[in-house]
Amino acid sequence: MTRQEWPLYEVFIRSRSGLSHRHAGSVHAADDEMALNNARDTYTRRSEGVSIWVVRSDRIVASDPAETSAFFDPAEDKIYRHPTFYDIPDEVENL
């Protein structure tokens, strides 16, 4: 018997309106439509969602964990991007 695995999809669920979709896990499916149905059956058996996104896992572009510090480095020395960088006298209110 030839075994050919169905592609893997990542599943994102919006638990209620007003919130972002959040990664829930993954499912295998032959096509997009089946991926949606499988994601519903696997991850929302107790009404955990009002909206589901599925995306083929091999289509996701991700940053490299080995390069994390180099990749995020440009943000590290820009402390003036934070409000606490600025000294404002106590007498000044609502600022």
Next chain:
Amino acid sequence: MYTQGLDQAGKSGPDTREAETATQLDAFQARIDAEEKIEAKDWMPEAYRRTLIRQISQHAHSEIIGMQPEGNWLTRAPTMKRKAILLAKVQDEAGHGLYLYSAAETLGVSRDEMVGELLSGKAKYSSIFNYPTLTWADIGAIGWLVDGAAIMNQIPLCRCSYGPYSRAMVRVCKEESFHQRQGYELMLTLCRGTEEQKAMAQDALNRFWWPALMMFGPNDAASSHSAQSMAWKIKRFSNDELRQKFIDVTVPQAEFLGLSVPDEALWFNEDTGHYEHSDIDWQEFFDVISGNGPCNRQRLAKRRKAQDDGAWVREAARAYADKKAAAEAAA
């Protein structure tokens, strides 16, 4: 638990990766010690990866095989309500298997490889699912004791150092509580019923008590790679600690039902605040885990048949997807 840890870590296949340096290993352990979660693509020692693949896939297989003993009673549940409950529980177990397979896949093993190892008999699953469900009361005993023991083990796994596994366990634990409660309630109903019903509940407890205690795996002294799993924070409590916790909470629940735990020597030690119990029959445990329990052959045969019977569906879905993709490409 569902991964009773009997085969050795890291014995499968030669390590072809470049050597792991002491610096890498130290940095990794430092992250673990700082309670940082390890994520899928992070650097990790090969032995950590293999231990997790083994543990998570065994856990997944247990959820999948675990549907069979309960599935046995689906068409014979005494009421529509009980049938709907049991069906929902069995569906949850399928879901647990799927969450766990997908967590294991993040470590670079394919679903097909894992399923193949289960079907070939190479992979292990929890010994508990090789016992038969002879009466309806067994469904109550399983929910109460088997899911109860599972919860005991799975709650600390929610804090496991490997992110995808810990997140899968959080999801699983949310669902397990219903499993245990419906089982206990079923037992309670039988115990408040006729003499025969109560006797049936007692018989189920008699048969499931010891196998449930075995779910926690061998005694600490005989448990080969517990120490490493503890250091990696995959495991947080030892087998014996978890087993003791389980006994301490479960004995009073049995008393409430008016049932007796099948252990003549069981007594409550006021000084330690724990129950003391007889020795477990480890020979039985090793027999069951090595394939010679009452139902091992039947469980695997049924799983293989389901896989084979579904082959044409998987192939048809594949062919349909390919055809649709080709049509879209041409349009």
